[in-house]
Amino acid sequence: MGRNAGRELVSSLLGLGLLLCSWGCPGSAERRPPPEKIAVIGAGIGGTSAAYYLRQKFGKDVKIDVFERGEVGGRLATVILQGREYEAGGSVIHPLNLHMKRFVKDLGLSTLSASGGLIGVYNGEKMVFQESSWFVINMIKLIWRYGFQSLRMHMWVEDILDKFMRIYRYQSHDYAFSSVEKLLHSLGGDDFLGMLNQTLNETLQKAGFSEKFLQEIVAPIMRVNYGQSTGINGFVGAVSMTGADSGLWSVEGGNKLVCSGLLQASKSNLIPGSVMFIEDKTRTRNTGDTTKMYEVVYQLGSETHADTYDIVLVATPLNQNMSNITFLNFDPPIEEFQQQYQHIVTTFVKGKLNTNLFCSRCSTNFGLSTILTTDTSKLLVNNFGLVTSVNEQNHILPSRDGTGVWKMFAQETLTKRQITKLFDSYLHASKQPWLAYPRYQPPEKCPSIILHDRLYYLNSIECAASAMEMSAIAAHNAALLAFHRWNGHKDMIDQEELYEKLKTEL
Ligand SMILES: Cc1cc2nc3c(=O)[nH]c(=O)nc-3n(C[C@H](O)[C@H](O)[C@H](O)COP(=O)(O)OP(=O)(O)OC[C@H]3O[C@@H](n4cnc5c(N)ncnc54)[C@H](O)[C@@H]3O)c2cc1C
Ligand SMILES: *[C@@H]1O[C@H](CO)[C@@H](O)[C@H](O)[C@H]1NC(C)=O
Ligand SMILES: *[C@@H]1O[C@H](CO)[C@@H](O)[C@H](O)[C@H]1NC(C)=O
Ligand SMILES: *[C@@H]1O[C@H](CO)[C@@H](O)[C@H](O)[C@H]1NC(C)=O
Ligand SMILES: *[C@@H]1O[C@H](CO)[C@@H](O)[C@H](O)[C@H]1NC(C)=O
Numbered sequence: 424m425g426r427n428a429g430r431e432l433v434s435s436l437l438g439l440g441l442l443l444c445s446w447g448c449p450g451s452a453e454r455r456p457p458p459e460k461i462a463v464i465g466a467g468i469g470g471t472s473a474a475y476y477l478r479q480k481f482g483k484d485v486k487i488d489v490f491e492r493g494e495v496g497g498r499l500a501t502v503i504l505q506g507r508e509y510e511a512g513g514s515v516i517h518p519l520n521l522h523m524k525r526f527v528k529d530l531g532l533s534t535l536s537a538s539g540g541l542i543g544v545y546n547g548e549k550m551v552f553q554e555s556s557w558f559v560i561n562m563i564k565l566i567w568r569y570g571f572q573s574l575r576m577h578m579w580v581e582d583i584l585d586k587f588m589r590i591y592r593y594q595s596h597d598y599a600f601s602s603v604e605k606l607l608h609s610l611g612g613d614d615f616l617g618m619l620n621q622t623l624n625e626t627l628q629k630a631g632f633s634e635k636f637l638q639e640i641v642a643p644i645m646r647v648n649y650g651q652s653t654g655i656n657g658f659v660g661a662v663s664m665t666g667a668d669s670g671l672w673s674v675e676g677g678n679k680l681v682c683s684g685l686l687q688a689s690k691s692n693l694i695p696g697s698v699m700f701i702e703d704k705t706r707t708r709n710t711g712d713t714t715k716m717y718e719v720v721y722q723l724g725s726e727t728h729a730d731t732y733d734i735v736l737v738a739t740p741l742n743q744n745m746s747n748i749t750f751l752n753f754d755p756p757i758e759e760f761q762q763q764y765q766h767i768v769t770t771f772v773k774g775k776l777n778t779n780l781f782c783s784r785c786s787t788n789f790g791l792s793t794i795l796t797t798d799t800s801k802l803l804v805n806n807f808g809l810v811t812s813v814n815e816q817n818h819i820l821p822s823r824d825g826t827g828v829w830k831m832f833a834q835e836t837l838t839k840r841q842i843t844k845l846f847d848s849y850l851h852a853s854k855q856p857w858l859a860y861p862r863y864q865p866p867e868k869c870p871s872i873i874l875h876d877r878l879y880y881l882n883s884i885e886c887a888a889s890a891m892e893m894s895a896i897a898a899h900n901a902a903l904l905a906f907h908r909w910n911g912h913k914d915m916i917d918q919e920e921l922y923e924k925l926k927t928e929l
Contacts, residue, residue: 455910457481458733462719463489463691464698464748467497468513469881469894470738471682472526474689476902477736481909487689488730490721492697495686496679497739499891504771504828504853507812511769511855513678513891518670519584521591522895523681530684533675535816540792540809544643545781547800551639553791572636576664579630583661586611589922590896596925599903599916603869603884606900607658609921615658619887620866623660624653643795647806649889650767650832652798655863659888677813678891696723701735702751703875717878734877734905738898740764741870741880745858750874757874762886764858768833772842774849776807776825789825803841804831860889872901879905 461477463470466489474487494500501508515537516523527534544552552568555561565573589610600606607615618626623645627637641664642652648663649655655663674680686693700720707713716731739746741760750757778789792809796802809827825847831837837845842852869886872879884897907915918924 457485458909460486460488460730460732461734461736461905462717462730462732463487463736463738464719465489465497465737465739465746466491466495466682466686466693467738467894468499468678468682468891469898470497470736471495471685471689472522472895473736473738473881473898473902474691475526475685476899477905478689478691480902480906483690487691488694488732489686489691490694490696490698490719492695492722494679495693496677496682498857498859499677499679499682500855501677501679501813502769502771502853502855504773504851507828508677508814509771509810509812509828509830510673510678511771512857512859514673515666515671516673516678516891517665517668518672519588519665520890520892520895521588522899523892526681526685526895527674530681530688532680532684534672535675535813537671537673538669541790542793542795543781543791544639544795544797545800545802546639546797547802550782551797569633569636569640572632573640575630576632576636576640579627580661580664580668583611583615584665586615592925593921594896594899594903596928597903597907597915598918598921599900599907601873601904601917602871603887605917606884607887609919618657618661619869621657622654622865623657626657626660627653638797638799642798643806646798647795647808647832649860649863650765650805650834651863654865656865656867656887659863662888662890662893673813675813675816694721694723696721696728698746698748699727700749700751701737701878703753704731706731715876734879734909736879736881736901736905737874738881738894740858740861740882740885742858753875758870760870762870763862765860765862766834767857767859768836769855769857770804770831770833770837770842771810771828771851771853772831772846772849773828773851774826774846776829777845777847778825780845788823790823792827802845803835803837804833804845807831861885872897872904877905877908 458481463473470489474489477487498512500512502511541554541556543550587610600609604616624637627641637653644667645652645655645660645663648666649659698719698721702718704716704718705713706716716733717735718729718731719735720727720729741748742762742764745764781794794807796805808830810830836854842849867886870880870883872883874880879901881897881901884893904916
């Protein structure tokens with residue numbers, strides 16, 4: 424049989440399938456009319472990508488309102504220093520973050536490479552590790568100090584990433600999960616769930632990594648990415664380790680452009696208000712029929728408004744200090760959310776770093792563009808990194824004497840005095856405070872994704888790991904889940920052995 428004939432056979436079988444299915448196939452049975460109105464609360468990467476996926480699934484007729492009380496982009500934001508914009512929140516994206524990659528492509532945006540120059544690790548007394556511009560020398564240095572630990576680390580991370588990437592396959596086949604635990608289990612089985620229950624420290628010690636490697640390499644990476652140490656859960660630890668891979672990138676013009684782009688592409692309606700209450704309401708029509716709706720009460724300027732929706736997606740951390748949304752009239756009541764978030768101040772200083780702090784004889788030949796710190800460093804600052812603006816395509820040139828625009832993450836706002844200690848001289852300083860990501864404390868108990876019948880919570884995924892791609896995955900999942908539950912497609916939710924099933928499928 425020729426290739427074309429084969430293809431024809433396949434397509435006629437597919438055609439037959441479609442024909443048969445129009446009389447009712449399992450799962451795709453008769454479709455309910457689409458919902459009239461959907462509300463999304465929050466216009467960060469989670470909320471805006473949810474709007475995008477909701478539009479794809481529910482079609483052009485549904486009205487989608489996106490509520491945002493601050494700036495579109497949320498934790499993706501830039502600060503301006505002397506007329507140039509720099510990423511102040513979520514900044515780098517992994518080359519295998521396929522949703523983010525897809526958004527950038529679909530929206531016609533451009534990318535910048537985030538190659539960061541040479542890295543050093545400071546322990547409070549000296550540099551314990553210093554990268555060289557020679558790959559071979561780095562390998563020798565790493566092996567000399569840590570044996571083959573860094574190679575093993577690479578393999579450990581790769582193995583987890585490999586399993587994690589199954590999510591793209593599941594989502595492209597429209598499968599959804601009703602809880603973060605079920606989603607993780609479908610990707611990496613009990614191993615992934617176990618990682619939520621253990622500290623990264625425990626996880627890696629069991630895997631045979633040395634204390635020295637944990638303190639000097641792993642902990643500094645956790646400090647820069649999550650402002651915490653190896654006491655965080657093993658899963659977010661692995662996500663954080665992928666931040667040490669090569670090929671990281673960001674969006675030209677600022678990562679937040681993805682959010683405004685998705686919002687526009689989804690043809691949803693942005694309401695610049697602050698949501699205060701969500702109430703479960705039952706409406707009785709003249710005919711005696713009842714419909715269940717959610718009422719969203721929000722503040723717009725000094726006025727209070729209310730609107731009703733068939734489906735609501737909450738795309739912001741539910742925590743009194745952050746979104747402070749009150750749920751009214753739900754039976755059973757919706758729990759209080761207690762997840763604490765880590766306070767982080769992103770600080771930019773344009774000036775000359777006091778390189779003597781880190782090494783005594785390198786003032787004219789410093790050459791590093793990133794300094795990470797160990798838990799013993801006691802510097803007030805978790806890390807230092809030379810940065811370029813969101814419009815500069817060129818790579819960072821390591822400044823020989825430490826002059827440039829430095830970005831730092833600190834637990835608190837730095838005082839002028841503290842900045843003067845860290846810098847020989849500086850011209851400008853700028854800061855942006857965040858409640859940045861959960862304060863991880865395994866065993867993690869993840870909040871529900873389904874808060875009520877048609878009320879979904881995207882940011883529950885942050886209990887496993889907080890990152891742009893995680894929010895996009897949660898958004899895709901929530902849109903699919905809302906769609907399947909609306910249409911009664913039970914067979915598309917929480918399928919077990921999905922990996923095996925899809926492997927044998929054409
Ligand atoms: C300093 C820092 C560095 C980071 N670095 C990286 C990185 O390099 N790579 C990476 O992948 N991730 C990084 N992250 C994490 C990443 O930024 C977040 O995981 C992601 O942006 C979260 O997106 P989100 O849409 O889920 O939430 P958010 O961006 O927080 O969006 C929620 C939105 O909801 C709005 N909102 C809240 N309450 C209400 C209300 N009641 N009514 C109306 N609107 C409301 C908020 O104003 C906000 O805009 C970093 C985060 C920080 C803070
Ligand atoms: C993780 O810990 C919880 C209790 O906190 C327990 O119920 C669950 O079974 C544990 N899961 C695994 C995979 O160890
Ligand atoms: C890891 O845990 C061990 C004991 O459980 C502890 O001694 C060590 O200091 C921890 N290491 C780090 C880097 O936190
Ligand atoms: C949260 O909202 C409630 C009711 O709207 C309000 O009384 C309370 O002061 C708010 N809390 C914070 C921390 O903003
Ligand atoms: C909210 O902020 C207060 C004061 O900073 C803090 O004590 C409390 O733990 C925070 N709550 C959460 C859930 O983060």
